[in-house]
Amino acid sequence: MQDTAAPFHPATRISSIGVSTILQITGMANALKRQGRDVIVLGAGEPDFDTPDHIKEAAIAAIRAGETKYTALDGTPQLKQAIRDKFRTDNGLDFALDEITVSTGAKQVLYNAMMATLNPGDEVIIPTPYWVSYSDIVEIAGGTPVLIPCAEADGFRLTAAALEAAITPKTRWVMLNSPSNPSGAAYSAADYRPLLDVLLRHRHVWLMVDDMYEKIVYGDFAFVTPAALEPTLRDRVLTVNGVSKAYAMTGWRIGYAGGPRALIQAMAVVQSQSTSCPSSVSQAAALAALTGPQGIVAERCADFQTRRDYVVGALNAIPGLSCRMPEGAFYTFASCAGAIGKTAPDGSVIATDADFARYLLTARDVAVVPGSAFGLAPYFRISYATSMAELQRACTRIAEACAALR
């Protein structure tokens, strides 16, 4: 008798999680490229710059010195010390070494935190538009994401009233991300204040802040982080950060966080049974990033600002589109409301932002990500982490595509 294997069934914990729209669009864009088309992809979630040389050299030196073994579970003492100094100098936060954790990217930090804290039915409040990994991680960890739309009129920021209304006895966490992927919106001290006042009244709710884009803020915007603004919340705030975006180190996979000792210990338990420790070589590189010269970070930020100004100006000049000026990160999140309901030259109707993104890709070879992929429509995200020449070509094509709609 033929022995046929039973069909594959994924675990229920991942059954509701699909391949992200971003990956689907990248897949379509790559397929068009393979056909020889000149596709401009504006989807990258990483700086187009290279990791600075002194960081690479530190990693090479670490390999030569034999730093190629398992390290302490949640970070080498040297790297934790550098992170401690960084939090103190940049953010006015004072953490002991055992209140700091280092993981394989900030994504693993978030994953560890959710796995370490969520029980079935626990709710996590996530303002949208948001980085989709937040809700997927919450679901994998058995929690329930509670998505709260944040209007453009409010700067894509969560309001105190919306936060208050979303809190229930089951709320475990609120996740805030400033500057935001995908909107580029950031919270000033004044923006944070009313939200922190709500949290002061709801003592069972913890706050996870994702400061990943801290170093990419523009003009006179002053970056602040909630644990520093409201020290009495310190016992229930996890402050997450990393080297991926600031130092163009996405592939090295180092993220870190500071927070209450008991939480950090629980997160270490999760890490101990998944990755054991972050890569030893990458930790040496991250140490060099945090302790080495910082000038290049500001130089690159200035480049990003020039590109932001260009893209926002170009998009706002296109009838049917409008784009809020982001305070940070390297994304624009523009409204395509004026294109919805219009008809493309091939007769198809643009009914959603996903249709709009598909139209830009198929008709004009420009890949952007629809806002619906980040939980807020009708918008589209452009990553301007690409050369000015590419951005100019892309914006010209978007203008032509919009002009061709009837």
Ligand SMILES: Cc1ncc(COP(=O)(O)O)c(C=O)c1O
């Ligand atoms: C808002 C936000 N947080 C965290 C991350 C994850 O960064 P890491 O490379 O450290 O895992 C990203 C990456 O795109 C991000 O956009």
